[in-house]
Amino acid sequence: MSEHTTDPATERFIAHRNLLFTVAYEMLGSAADAEDVLQETWLRWVEVDLGRVGDARAYLVRITTRQALNRLRATSRRKETYIGQWLPEPLLTTPDVAEDVELAESVSMALMVVLETLAPTERAVFVLREVFDVAYGEIAAAVGKSPAAVRQIAHRARRHVEARRPRKPVSSSEARAAAESFRRAVESRNPQDFLDVLAPEVVLLGDGGGAKVAALRPVVGAEKVTRLYLRGSERVDATITCESTVANGNPALAVRLDGALDGIMALTVENARITGIYYVRNPEKLTRAEVETPLTLR
Template identity: 70%
Template sequence: MGERAIDAATAAFVAHRDLLFTIAYEMLGSAADAEDVLQETWLRWVEVDVRRVDDPRAYLVRITTRQSLNRLRALKRRREAYVGQWLPEPLLTSPDVAEDVELAESVSMALLVVLETLSPTERAVFVLREVFGAPYEEIAEAVGKSPAAVRQIAHRARRHVDARRPRRAASLGEAREASESFWRAIETRDLQGLFDVLAPDVVWVGDGGGLRQAALHPIVGAGKVVRLIAGILDRADGVVTAHLALLNGGPALVVRVGGELDGVVALRVENGRITGIYYVRNPEKLTRVDRQTPLTLR
């Protein structure tokens, strides 16, 4: 490829990089794997004669989707052997992401957890159609299916996700208020305050990846979750502190014990109460909580 062609390829890739990363991340739930997919996308993109590409964005999305699908199929097998519960890698995001309701919901921990229950192809179709609004014909080319098959897959995936996603996404203000109340109750050891902010059927999911202690199975019910939190505080090897940060487009708690980063707590909030608590402690997943990751749907 000549120097001018490389310049054109580079310009197109850079222009759409944030979009490609967002697609890969929503398909994989891992920033590290999304970055690997982007590297693979670039290597294939520079082999293309860009002068013959009518729509560089669509072409790049197609490459990224195919590479993400390949990686997701391999990851599905690895995640079956994962120690304990697997949660997505949390990302520090900008206020702009939080204010974009559609984008914030699409990268929220709650939705990404639901997407983990889809097959790789269902996840790719759902992300491209429901999140990015891609035409069925374009999705068909990306996943190697007919447009008719993609329509059926999209319908099945949407029905599956709708049955499991939050019934009404909390506003940014509601989520922040619930997060602040949750931490205030923990900080003051106000157990009744915890019960007040937790839904009766709240679910706690912890991810230590075998590297840090975490519940191996989900904990269900406000009483059990409150006892779990009390036990964690009693066993902590230092003072437990936390601050609110915008992670995955919503308020979350960055927790430190004795001044050292311990984990990230993302909350699922519905009707003003917390219905899901996701505690990521695996240190390999905490590399993106101190620097913002740009995300976009466009």
């Protein structure tokens, strides 16, 4: 056997690895936790008799879902003691993610934040059904519920998410233009530049995790967000620069202090104005902020 030859179990796992990571990440909002889930999935997968597996993709998704659901229940308790607001870990994504409208929306920070408001089983069912189009029977096997119960959970979760997610999708060019205007405002520190690009009802969520200063509660309104940023920048004894980037398939800014990454601002745009700012400064959540992460729905 050639030293480059891999066994069937490894080949099938590698073929679906990006999908499994995406499933785990959408359920957990953490790349580190998603990687741990993939390791747990692999350890269980190598013990499986492949001769009894008809659909490797479905089988692997089922294992991943079970492991992610266990971890999600544990992390839900951990988040209760988190200092300030808990935001999903931003991922620097490859260009194909931004070009795939369905994928970009499913991993957007706006939707990921909404998913955080679901109970663990609701989140698993929503992600598998609405994002990955998994059959109800497969979902039932993964979450340990009957197909009828899964249908009810899916309906309830869908209504919950639809009531809270952004309703007016914009083109990628419009989103990039708004992000660029916001970048110029951040660097110029001109109040009017902020007010020109921020929607009146804009909401800023910050995540410092106790390691860095961040808003402990949502900041609502263009004037309040502008004042908060200007006051904060006045206290910083460093050169602030911003780079346009793509996080979670959507426009974002990488904020740097004297060249060192300080945080990622993921943005939501509606009607050519920014309606949501998700500013992640917790260093533990910035490990994927400068290396592209491949995501996929297939």
